[in-house]
Amino acid sequence: xxxxxxxxxxxxxxFIQRAAIGGAGLVIATDVLSxxxxxxxxxxxxxxxxxxxxxxxxxxxxxxxGVGGRGSSLLQDLLAIEKVEVRAxxxxxxxxxxxxxxxxxxxxxxxxxxxxxxxxxxxxxxGLELDIVYIATPWNWHVPMALSAMxxxxxxAVEVPVCTTLQECWDIVDTSEATRRHCIILENCCYGDTEMxxxxxxxxxxxxxxxxxxxxxxxxxxxxxxxxxxxxxxxxFPHMKRNGNLYPTHGLGPVAHYMDIHRGxxxxxxxxxxxxxxxxxSYVKANYADGDPKRAEKYICGDMNTSIIKTQKGRTxxxxxxxxxxxxxxRLNSISGTKGIFADYPxxxxxxxxxxxxxxxxxxxxxxxxxxDQYEHPLWKKTGEMARKLGGHGGMDxxxxxxxxxxxxxxxxxxxxxxxAAAWSAPTPLSEASVAQNGTxxxxxxxxxxxxxxxxxxxxxxxxx
Numbered sequence: 001x002x003x004x005x006x007x008x009x010x011x012x013x014x015f016i017q018r019a020a021i022g023g024a025g026l027v028i029a030t031d032v033l034s035x036x037x038x039x040x041x042x043x044x045x046x047x048x049x050x051x052x053x054x055x056x057x058x059x060x061x062x063x064x065x066g067v068g069g070r071g072s073s074l075l076q077d078l079l080a081i082e083k084v085e086v087r088a089x090x091x092x093x094x095x096x097x098x099x100x101x102x103x104x105x106x107x108x109x110x111x112x113x114x115x116x117x118x119x120x121x122x123x124x125x126x127g128l129e130l131d132i133v134y135i136a137t138p139w140n141w142h143v144p145m146a147l148s149a150m151x152x153x154x155x156x157a158v159e160v161p162v163c164t165t166l167q168e169c170w171d172i173v174d175t176s177e178a179t180r181r182h183c184i185i186l187e188n189c190c191y192g193d194t195e196m197x198x199x200x201x202x203x204x205x206x207x208x209x210x211x212x213x214x215x216x217x218x219x220x221x222x223x224x225x226x227x228x229x230x231x232x233x234x235x236x237f238p239h240m241k242r243n244g245n246l247y248p249t250h251g252l253g254p255v256a257h258y259m260d261i262h263r264g265x266x267x268x269x270x271x272x273x274x275x276x277x278x279x280x281x282s283y284v285k286a287n288y289a290d291g292d293p294k295r296a297e298k299y300i301c302g303d304m305n306t307s308i309i310k311t312q313k314g315r316t317x318x319x320x321x322x323x324x325x326x327x328x329x330x331r332l333n334s335i336s337g338t339k340g341i342f343a344d345y346p347x348x349x350x351x352x353x354x355x356x357x358x359x360x361x362x363x364x365x366x367x368x369x370x371x372x373d374q375y376e377h378p379l380w381k382k383t384g385e386m387a388r389k390l391g392g393h394g395g396m397d398x399x400x401x402x403x404x405x406x407x408x409x410x411x412x413x414x415x416x417x418x419x420x421a422a423a424w425s426a427p428t429p430l431s432e433a434s435v436a437q438n439g440t441x442x443x444x445x446x447x448x449x450x451x452x453x454x455x456x457x458x459x460x461x462x463x464x465x
Contacts, residue, residue, distance in 0.1 A: 041446055042170055046177035048451045049418055050262070054155070054182070056411030057131060063088035063112075063154075064134045065122045065145055067100040069230055070159060071136035073392050074186075075100055077401040078134075079107040080390060084405050090115040090125045126152045131408060134186075135159060138234045143168040150181040157184045157404060160249040161425040164238075166445060169422035173447050176418040184404060184414055185421035187253040188393055189331065191400040193384070194347050194368065195254040196377035198335065201342070202258045204375075206351065208339030213258060215251030216320035216332040222283045225323070226294060236280075239301040243274050244431030245321040246301065249424040251331040252319060253416075258335045259315055262419050266452040267444040270309045270319075270427060272434035274302025279324040307431050309444075312452075319427060342368070379403060422447040 062078065064071055067089055078084050089100045089112050097114040105111050113128065115121040122141075126133055126148040133149040135142055135158045143163055146156040150172075162185050163169045176183045189195060202210060225236040238246050259265055280299045288294045303324050309317040320332065333344035340351040348365035380387070380395075383402050387395030407414050423444065430442040446452065 041449060042174070044177065044449050045174075046180075048448065048454070049176050049180075049182065050448065050451050050455050051413055052180070052182070053411050053413045054408045057409055059083045059085055060405050060408045061085050061087050061129065061131045062134065063090070063125045063128060063130045063132075064100070064136065065090040065125060066135065066137035066141075066159075067091045067096050068136070071134070072096075072100065072103075073397060074134055074136055074401065075103060077390060077392060077398045078405070079104065079109070080386065080398065081402055081405050083409060085109060086112050087130055088113045088115065088125045088128055090122045092116060092119065123148055126154060130154050132157055136186075139164055139238075140234075143171055146172055146183050147175050150175050150179045150183060153179070153181065155182045155184065155408075157186050158421065159186050161185075161247065161428060162421040163425040164428055166426060166429050169426055169445070169447060173418055173422050182414055183418040183421055185249065185253075185416055185424060186400065187249050187416060187420075187424065188396045188400045189250045190253045190257055190416065191379070191403065192254070192394065192396040193376070193380050194344060195257075195333065195396075196380060196399075197368070197371065197375045198333075198342050199254070199257055200375045200377060201371065202335060206340065206371075207335060207337035207342065210259060210315065210335060210337040212316050212318075212336045213255035214318040214332040214334035214343075215248075215255040216318075216322075216330060217247045217250050218320065218322050218327060218330045218332070220326055220329075221323040222280065222326075225280065226284060226287070236297075239280060239299045239324075240297060241300070242428075242432050243301050243305075243435050244272060244429075244433075245305045245307055245319065245427050247321055247323065248319060248427040248431075251333065252317070252424050252427065253420070254331075254333060255317055255335065256420065256424060259311060259317075261311070261423065262417070262448055262452045263455050264453055265311045265313045265315065266446060266448065267423055267426075268310050268312045269441045269443045270307050270430055270434065271439050271441050272305060272307035272427075272431035273439045274306075274431075274435045275304040277302055279303045279326075283324070302435070305431055305435070307427060307434070309427070419447045419452075 060083065062084060064075060064086065067075060078086060086104045086109060089097050091097050094116040097116045101111050101114055115125050122145050132155040135145045135156060137145065139161060142158050146158050149156040162172060172183045224231050226232055261267065277299050284294045303322060305321040307319040309319060330345040335342050340349065342349045347368040349368050350365055379399055383399055384395065387398040390398045392398060403415065426444060434440055434442045
């Protein structure tokens with residue numbers, strides 16, 4: 001959520017308090033454990049949300065909480081999708097609410113109701129007659145807002161990461177199951193043109209039996225983290241309180257889909273180590289004068305965090321996080337198996353036994369474009385022109401929003417569920433614990449409570465447009 005100067009200190013203080021909690025607190029429920037689950041898995045009091053479809057509807061009535069940079073970009077996409085009505089807007093800054101309201105009316109819709117009367121005004125939005133609430137705010141507000149939406153009968157669509165503690169992961173799972181409302185993680189990287197092509201190739205057996213993946217968020221954010229506006233008002237502060245992978249989902253989401261996580265496999269445990277901290281301190285020293293409050297800040301998050309995840313089926317995932325070193329952008333985005341490997345940045349592929357034009361064996365990478373005619377995903381064939389025109393992250397933002405709205409209207413099972421939201425967010429607290437314990441292995445909770453193999457036929461995107 002955007003933060004004005006008057007409420008900046010309240011938001012900053014509440015964020016630091018929440019971020020410092022961490023830990024692996026577990027909820028108490030009243031039912032019995034599923035067979036084979038350990039005693040530290042919270043008991044289920046409601047049935048699973050795996051395979052649960054949305055209700056069919058003619059139009060989607062939508063509210064958005066947070067219309068800063070990210071929320072405004074999402075709003076642009078949503079206004080370009082037919083039969084989506086933006087009914088309400090919430091932000092701490094009244095001017096941003098007014099700007100978003102104008103964008104809606106400029107698109108030919110009625111003016112949405114605006115909410116900007118303090119940090120808890122989002123509760124008035126979640127009390128309206130809406131189908132889904134989009135949440136594009138600082139991380140510490142994601143779970144309270146998602147819980148408010150679900151408890152008021154709305155589905156929640158939440159920016160990443162959804163959760164920052166294991167307790168929050170269980171909170172969204174339990175509330176989703178109890179209310180029968182979905183909590184969707186808005187992981188746009190799962191909807192990239194390349195990622196969806198590779199998913200199809202994995203399913204088609206191009207890489208054989210998949211055994212290893214690589215995922216990361218390697219992005220120089222130093223200027224953003226230290227800015228006096230936007231994300232600079234809050235996103236730097238976890239670097240003073242936590243040492244681990246603070247932003248795991250962009251890289252992990254697509255690899256989790258390649259590996260059928262929660263559709264035949266699940267994350268079992270992880271180990272994590274962090275490098276020393278140097279780059280953010282060096283950047284602040286070089287760019288901010290003596291006397292600037294930033295010069296007194298002490299950062300503890302290592303420049304590079306490296307984790308290894310092991311799955312129940314024995315696969316491994318390399319997971320990295322670095323947002324403070326000067327470097328080109330990369331999410332690694334790699335998958336390998338018994339027949340070949342795909343690696344991204346740049347996108348390339350190697351298939352065992354492939355031939356050169358003269359009939360000799362290939363020993364070098366091939367360009368992924370050679371596979372586009374066969375494996376370009378139908379969603380991109382249908383929406384790619386509009387997606388690239390709007391341009392959000394190369395078009396993946398529009399495809400993500402189009403697909404979610406289509407699922408809502410047609411009454412389909414969502415591609416990404418609350419268990420994905422929890423498991424993809426969990427590496428933050430798990431890596432923090434592992435780093436603090438010199439790389440000691442940390443078990444992933446089974447957020448599905450034993451149901452992770454129940455939908456093993458397809459890992460999302462099963463119903464084509």
